[in-house]
Amino acid sequence: MLSADVESSSFTLGTLKRNKQKKKVVVHYDHDNGEVIAPSNQFERILLREGIEVRSDENYKKYMYIGNITTKALVKKLDTNMSVEQYKEELLHSFEEALDEESSLITYLEPSHSESRNMSDLCQICIAQIRFIDRIYYSRPLFCSIFERDILKWSPEIRNALISSIPEVITDVGIQGEAAKELQSFLLRDVEIDPVGCKLAVISALLLLNSDSGAAAKDAFFDLLGQLSAHFHVDQLSLSRRGKLRYSLDEIVGEVFGKITQFIVLGGEYRWRQVHKFLKTSALSEKLGADEFVSQGSDIVSGSRAPRVRNFFVLF
Structure with a gap:
């Protein structure tokens, strides 16, 4: 430094x-x-x-x-x-x-x-630093920052190193599937400088990426549930048997969807429109996303209060 x-x-x-x-x-x-x-x-x-x-x-x-x-x-x-x-x-x-x-x-x-x-040294240092990170929890911003740029026109040394690092730095299964599609499109494009090296880097990355659509869909679903639970602070809904605010993700999501289902079944389409309206206005009133990422199966302990949860259950 x-x-x-x-x-x-x-x-x-x-x-x-x-x-x-x-x-x-x-x-x-x-x-x-x-x-x-x-x-x-x-x-x-x-x-x-x-x-x-x-x-x-x-x-x-x-x-x-x-x-x-x-x-x-x-x-x-x-x-x-x-x-x-x-x-x-x-x-x-x-x-x-x-x-x-x-x-x-x-x-x-x-x-x-x-x-x-020169700048190539700096780029190599940045790529090495990203590779050094154990896990990147939010892969979407990194994915966008890579593929929104025309990296095929970059210096061959830096371009190939970045492409080869993609399976290591993008750990989200759903995002890996999208990255695989983007890399596949690289094989069809003309590369002016070192085209062979570029294609070899792409192929080596594709061999390591998870392109299973079923696994990607499942991972995206769990990510959605995790964001939903954190977005509504549903760990504040009720206490555990021991009186502690401690829930697994399965318990939290199960309680939320159980409440929603019960509310809709008793009221039909009208109540569903109420739920839909609440979800839509709530999403606009707060910054999109969760304050803290909640991984699958983890326990959540939160000391903050959740006024939106109370508003949510006014519907019930």
Whole structure:
């Protein structure tokens, strides 16, 4: 993230001899001519207090400069400071806000100012970081961000790496089926640069993707039930036998649909229109989606109150 190791210029003769014997190149940055830039956000202000500056080179490209300490020493110092909860929260929160700016993201991901880097290195780093994530719970935004772009015109190295990573980063079975269809269409399109490499990357990805329509439909159904349960905060409907607000997804969805079914059966089409009207207006009145993703079979514990649940059961 930050610049490369910077060794102090005050070396003893013995140190220089050992470096020479090991054939290591000691790079001195004490004569760094970059222009210091004032911090542009809270994250950079925090780093400045730690002695980390934002500078620009002769081409006005921003980079991070850590002074006369090594990266290892800097990391150790930050780890020590992170033991203070307030400092940790401030640093991480300001870092997340800073990443909203694309220019800041590029600056923070630069491995080193001294090394000759190009955008392909940055892209490879981003793909590697996505692959490192254990599980991506919301695959739809990632799917859209990939296939809404004409990635076939990208640099072959980056394009092929991204295509090959799709089975790893998109874990939702339903979205995998859609990704498989999109990749199949790539095989029919003309690729100007490295068409063979592109097709091999597509084929290798297709072999790993789950394109079973039945499994995709089942996964989409469970996702719908999970969003419904969280959207209405149905974990607040009643207490468990022990008086705790603790339900499995099956119990929650079963209770919701049981109530809806009972209401409609007793009132016919008129009551169904009431339910439909309530669902439609409720969806428009709140931000679409759930506050917290609820996975299949998991237990849900919520301390928040749910006025919409009470409104919902006024119908009954």
